[in-house]
Amino acid sequence: MKILAFDIGGTEIKYAFCDENFNLTEKKSIPTNAHEGGKRIIERIVEIIKSCNGVDRVGISTAGQVDSVKGEIVFATDSIPGYTGTKIKEIIEAETGIPAAVENDVNSAALGEAIFGAAKGCSDFICLTYGTGIGGAIYFDNKLFTGSSFSAGEFGHIITHAGGRKCSCGGVGCYEAYASAGALVRNVAEKLGKKMNGREIFANFDNPEIRLLIDEWIDEIVIGLKSLVYIFNPSLIVAGGGIMNEAYITDEINKRMQKELMASYRNVKIVKALMGNDANKLGAAYLAAKI
Numbered sequence: 001m002k003i004l005a006f007d008i009g010g011t012e013i014k015y016a017f018c019d020e021n022f023n024l025t026e027k028k029s030i031p032t033n034a035h036e037g038g039k040r041i042i043e044r045i046v047e048i049i050k051s052c053n054g055v056d057r058v059g060i061s062t063a064g065q066v067d068s069v070k071g072e073i074v075f076a077t078d079s080i081p082g083y084t085g086t087k088i089k090e091i092i093e094a095e096t097g098i099p100a101a102v103e104n105d106v107n108s109a110a111l112g113e114a115i116f117g118a119a120k121g122c123s124d125f126i127c128l129t130y131g132t133g134i135g136g137a138i139y140f141d142n143k144l145f146t147g148s149s150f151s152a153g154e155f156g157h158i159i160t161h162a163g164g165r166k167c168s169c170g171g172v173g174c175y176e177a178y179a180s181a182g183a184l185v186r187n188v189a190e191k192l193g194k195k196m197n198g199r200e201i202f203a204n205f206d207n208p209e210i211r212l213l214i215d216e217w218i219d220e221i222v223i224g225l226k227s228l229v230y231i232f233n234p235s236l237i238v239a240g241g242g243i244m245n246e247a248y249i250t251d252e253i254n255k256r257m258q259k260e261l262m263a264s265y266r267n268v269k270i271v272k273a274l275m276g277n278d279a280n281k282l283g284a285a286y287l288a289a290k291i
């Protein structure tokens with residue numbers, strides 16, 4: 001079986017072929033050009049599918065909340081204008097005649113980690129990605145749990161500081177306003193008056209001011225994770241996002257969680273995601289293979 005797997009993000013659309021053994025080949029990437037709108041993105045994807053020979057299935061991982069049964073976007077922010085309501089599966093199948101599966105990006109990544117990566121063999125875990133914001137996914141009883149309107153696991157917007165900082169969702173005090181990689185970058189810029197990205201911040205790990213900000217930021221990560229552990233009692237939490245390549249972060253989270261959690265919850269382990277950029281495509285390809 002030849003699957004064409006896409007990962008639609010805010011800045012890049014990545015895609016690759018995937019065989020029945022889930023080996024990804026011919027990996028490519030094009031700019032999303034999000035400003036052109038959701039309709040144009042799907043038109044370009046249809047053009048790519050039509051230009052490839054012998055495709056049996058299409059798997060799509062995409063930003064936004066996704067009705068994975070109908071394969072359409074339930075809600076997307078204005079970062080991709082007009083994306084909400086886009087019937088991705090219907091359009092692709094009508095235009096190409098090839099069956100397609102569509103899933104939200106963090107859910108796809110969690111599935112990729114569940115089948116092939118950091119959570120292989122684990123029946124129940126949660127997954128969080130720490131980037132500009134915080135994404136989340138719930139894998140429960142060997143499958144994704146998506147909620148009553150396909151939006152479960154939006155962990156970035158649980159409230160960890162009532163009445164606190166403004167958040168991109170329109171609310172205040174959300175977890176991602178304090179614990180995302182973006183929040184760390186902003187804290188460093190505010191305190192040191194210097195704009196540094198995550199990698200630059202960790203390159204200055206020995207600077208006591210930066211070290212303090214990193215440690216305070218990890219406390220914020222732990223605050224949210226503790227609530228999630230008390231809700232889900234998972235044995236595993238998979239933490240994704242480029243910043244998690246800094247082993248200090250997951251080491252510290254594990255240490256602090258062990259100290260702070262009630263004893264019966266301390267079996268939980270926090271590990272970094274292993275599949276990187278491929279997790280989304282593999283998860284989407286896995287869903288497409290099952291159609």
Ligand SMILES: [Zn+2]
Pocket residue numbers: 156157167168169170171172174
């Ligand atoms: Zn929020």
